[in-house]
Amino acid sequence: MPDHVTLYRAPTTTADADEIAEWLDPRIDATVxxxxxxxxxxxDDDLAEAFAASRVLSPYERETGNTMVGIVRYEERTLEAPERGGGVIYDGFDVQDALRRRLQSPMEELHIPLLDRRLGTWGTHDARWHKRVAVLGKPSLVSVPGLYEAPAKPEAYYKTKQSHAMMAGDAPPREVLENQVDGEFLVEDDPRTTEALKGYVLAAYHYLETGDAFCDVEGCRLYDAHRQPALLAAQLSEPAFCERHAARYG
Structure with a gap:
């Protein structure tokens, strides 16, 4: 049961950790x-290599990691200057383990870093990697790029992408698709980012407090949405919580 939560900033993103902490503090029985x-x-000297070792190499291959000198150097540069990184997916549980060993925090402390990295977990049911918004546990990792990329976009987005590929022979740039497709979904640097992350940060605390990962009621802030419209409904619509979780966090 955590009695102290530390939230870490992701300065290369639009996520406002201070606003999230202000929202979280009165809802939980812990200092923030x-x-x-x-x-x-x-x-430290080994963290870059740990990130290199956790790289996802292919969407359909379970094996991860490329610790060649050039890749490790890239990870070193990205740790120093995170704005230079991007596009790589990392095994969320491997990253979590690497950070856990370095933090060595007592049970009553919960660390929640907002990350500018893309995280994934291996799906044993379909033998492929899936991007994630959050990897819960100690520490709990919240991926800001995952907020935009992990939940599936509206069907029209993929139909437009496929249609363009058939006509032009390649996929259009993401920015073009986002401007062409009607439908509600989050995009990179979306002004709704901070608000949409609040439920995932609360879920990190909720998981250690109760043992439950997420809520199964659509529309609740603790719902783990697999599609963008459901994510927006859960994080940006009223009421904020289902009846059960409103009693605890409302």
Whole structure:
């Protein structure tokens, strides 16, 4: 049961950790602090190699990791200057383990870094990697790019992408698709980012407090949405919680 939560900033993103902490603090029975970027403070000689070893190599291959010198150097540069990174997916549980070993926090402390990295977990049911918004546990990782990319976009987005590929022979740039497709979904640097992340940060606390990962009621802030419209309904619509979780966090 955590009695102290530390939320870490992701300065290369639009996520406002201070606003999230203000929202979280009165809802939980724990103190909430905000600290600078976690990966910057933990960047020891081996962390870059740990990230290189956790790289997802293919959507359909379980094996991860490329620790060639050039890749490790890339990870070193990205730890120092995160705005230079992007596009790589990392095994969320491997990253979690690497950070856990460095934090070595007592049971009553919960660390929640907001990350500018893309995280994935292996799906044993379909033998492929899936991007994730959150990897819960100690520490609990919340991926800001995952908020835009993990939940599926409206069907019209994929139909437009397929149609363009058939006509032009390749997929259009993401920015073009986002401008062409009607439908509600989050995009990179979306002004709704901070609001949409609040439920995932609360879920990190909720998981350690109760043992339940997410709520199964659509529309609740603790619902783990697999599609963008459901994510927006859960995080941006009223009521904020289902009846059960409103009694605890409302």
């Amino acid at each position: 602090d905000v600290e600078p970027r976690l990966l910057g403070s933990l960047a």
